[in-house]
Amino acid sequence: MIYQGNAISVARNGDDIATLTFDLKDESVNKLSGAVIKELGEALDAVRGESGVKGLMLKSAKDAFIVGADITEFHAMFGKDEAEIQGMLEQVHGIFNGLEDLPFPTVSAINGLALGGGCEVVLSTDFRVMTPDAKIGLPETKLGIVPGWGGCVRLPRVIGADNAIEWIAGGTENRADACLKVGAVDAVVPADDLEAAALDMLARANAGELDFKARREEKNSALNLNPVEQMMVFETSKGYVAGKAGPHYPAPVEAIKVIQKGAGEGRARAQAIEAKAFCKMAKTDVCYNLVGLFLNDQVVKKKGGKYASKAQPVRQAAVLGAGIMGGGIAYQSASKGTPILMKDIKEDAIELGLKEARKLFGKQASRGKLSVEGVAEKLANIRPTLSYGDFDNVDLVVEAVVENPKVKGAVLSEVEQQVSDNTILASNTSTISITRLAENLKRPENFCGMHFFNPVHRMPLVEVIRGEKTSDAAVAATVAYAKAMGKTPIVVNDCPGFLVNRVLFPYFGGFSLLVEKGADYQRVDKVMEKFGWPMGPAYLLDVVGMDTAVHANAVMAEGFPDRMARDAKTAIQVMFDNDRLGQKNAKGFYAYEEDRKGKPRKVSDEAAIELVKQVVSENREFSDEEIIARMMVPLCMETVRCLEDDIVGTPAEADMALIYGIGFPPFRGGALRYIDAMGVAEFVALADSLAEELGPLYAPTDGLREMANSGKTFYADAK
Incomplete structure (x- = not known):
């Protein structure tokens, strides 16, 4: 063993190849905290001190490579003055540059996610191999900052400025096929072959088949763009990205400026430009709030996960009331793999609900996300019905009828008699008290609110509302179902209007x-x-x-x-x-006309004024x-x-x-x-x-x- 730390170990195999493994103890994923970065520096020092090493492979012992920096440290870190932040960046640049400058070839064996700092680590190696399900990306602009550990410098030199701008400004997670196409990785191989393929890269580099020094020279040099090309790439993209990001999100455009300013520079100067921009963005209120948003999202997901872990999975769902809302709920459930019955008392309402689901699946197909067979398979998860015949096998029923307490109360009492004693009933109400709706139920402990927002397929939130007699089991099952539908559930207590x-x-x-x-x-x-x-x-x-x-x-x-x-x-x-x-009905505070895509476009209306x-x-x-x-x-x-x-x-x-x-x-x-x-x-x-x-x-x-x-x-x- 060359090195052993809390998150990193380095071992040497019989072929004089060192393997550096990321495996952060007591965590499900690898993150680059300040302590892990320090360990990486120590591990690389140990590798440099080991005689006879001919190559270094980076790998992860977890399901993902490295998900990024430890964002929980950001508020404290960014609260320091710019000189201190600059010093931290220079320290990390020194470590990553040291990895890039090792006297032998290096390769990253990428599984799962390599995002943010994880992506910047792999860009510091000479070669990269990934599995088909892995993803690489630099999502820092989504947190109001720019990549600060060399991403703005290395990525444009590896995949070209135009591709790098798209990745960085968009903050995208990029699939293996896209990574291979632009040259971000050298090979995509099955997971079982990942390490063998990475070691083969090192062997070929040592045999002279692959020129790792030329790779480094390209990453250390100015971008290969003439002045006209630079103008075309950077000025055009700045205007486009500014339009998409809007005035409140400056980081995407700032990232393009960093790449542009560093385009004619070598590594050291380009990294200094990047560090200066990072410090500037890190001190903004936008960055502070977006980091806070990420941390809040983690709180919400953790609480949702705790509820869901105590629940029996919903294997068969049902929705009462078809139409647009019922169809949207049915679509969302079916698209995420939970079969659902869609019941109504009217045939035309059933058809409206199915039409809504077909339309939404059709949009997925038109975007290439689903094949024709895939659409048929997903639609088969929705079973329309005019009766309660199959409801004895349903785990959870979502009531989505008209927003009227008498109608909802009658429908809920009716369906309660048709389901098992353990079936959860949930009302998709936006305002009506859950405690009030439970008054005529025989099993009020099995009842809660499940408030979807319109349009269902786009809005991420589901409010799960606990009534006075709602049991923990009912809440847990409803949260688990919302999560299975790809939604973010937040549990709230009952009151008029609930929370939102x-x-x-x-x-x-x-x-x-x-x-x-x-x-x-x-x-x-x-x-x-x-x-x-x-x-x-x-x-x-x-x-x-x-x-x-x-x-x-x-x-x-x-x-x-x-x-x-x-x-x-x-x-x-x-x-x-x-x-x-x-x-x-096309008239309110504004009048509405259809645009070229058939969507309502508002226009000023004197009658309303x-x-x-x-x-x-x-x-x-x-x-x-x-x-x-x-x-x-x-x-x-x-x-x-x-x-x-x-x-x-x-x-x-x-x-x-x-x-x-x-x-x-x-x-x-x-x-x-x-x-x-x-x-x-x-x-x-x-x-x-x-x-x-x-x-x-x-x-x-x-x-x-x-x-x-x-x-x-x-x-x-x-x-």
Whole structure:
């Protein structure tokens, strides 16, 4: 044994080849923490000190090669000054450069994922071999930074600047066939042949068949692009990527600038350019929030995994109510491999649900993700029925009928008599109390909420709602089924609107109050879209549907009359009263026309503008900052209340639910991170100033005041 550490070992075989194995103890995956990087430096020093070594192979003893840097260290690391971050980067560059400069050939045997720092490690070796299921990528821009351990320098020199820009700016995980095509790897071989193929590379290099020194020369030199080619590659891509990333995500364009600035330089100078840009990005609020988002996502997945680990798998599901929503649920279940019965009382509703599923599978086929046979196989997982004949074998039933408590209650009581004593019933309700719906059930412990968001196939969140009598087993089974469907489940407790809609409707309340005071709703939309929302509140209401919004608002007003009930008529009610339901009938706050792809495109509508004037009580001009405050404070305050009321368990789950469920701007980190970023005391002062004019919807809670007074934050790592 040449070296033995906690994460890395180096052994020597009979052919004078050293094998460096990544195998981080007590972890399921390999990560490059500060301690592991230190070990890598020590291991390479030991290899250099070993006489007679003729080659080095890097491999992993785990199912993945290296998933990247240890992101849990990022907030602390990026909180240091730029000089310290720069010093850390230089240290890592020294280690990776040392690997690249060893006096004999090197190869990486890549299994599973080699991402971020893991990708940068393998780029430092001369050769790379991977298995067919492995993936390589540099996803750092998704965290608001650029690759900082040589990725912006080595990848363009290995696969070309245009390919490297696509990989880095997109943050993609790239499959083996794509890696081989662009030259990121030298061979793709079955897992059983991986090490043999890697050792063969070293043997051929030592025999002179493969020129490893020429490989190094290419990686150490300037990019082979003339000035015209550079202009074509970099300037064109900067414009395209800036358009796709948007103004709030600077890292993808910054990465292109790094590659461009380093294009004419050797390794040392190019790495210095990369390090400077990394430090710049690491100190941004966007990076801080996106790293926080990643950590929050890990919290949510860990909690979901704990629930699911205690559940019996759902082998057969059913959905009650076909149509668009039922069809979407059936599609999602079938596409992920869980057979599902789709029941309705009407043949035409069944056909509508099947049409929705066929359409979605057809889109997968058109993108090359499914073959014709694959579509047929997936569709076979959906069994339409007009009766309960096969329901005795169902593990979990999702009720997705009309959002009416009497109808839902009747359907749930009916299906309970048709299923086994152990079958879980779940209601896809967006607002109705789960405790209330359970009142007429014989086995309320087997019942919970399972709130999907529309469109089902796109929206990642599923709220799993625990009623007063819901058992842990019911929650666990529903979470496990949501995960099996490829969704992110978040468990919440029962209340009107649960978590997401309870928080969303104060946001709409803020919108109604703004319009009442004279704000132009089209300007409000533009300000909030500029703030980072995918669509402004008026546009969002049109997408949600005015009938749905009026119904949900009534539920909220009944549940929280002190702050959500309104005596005055709102602009939302005016739209509903005038049969302007939004996109579903092509007229709401906007009118809708079909674009070339047949999708609704909003256009300004004078009729809507005139109707809104009915609710305007004064004509005031609002600055962008005032609009943002009046929209965001009630949303953030209700998130605080949900946390204090134990509707949601942690700040991480609350923030992720808003990001996954209603498109809260990810680069802002969530409602509670938004408060932390502003400063809790500053937020309380802002809320108090608005509450004086606008009432309890804006008023801070006693708990938040206490936090402000004691200097506490929602996240311990808050800036």
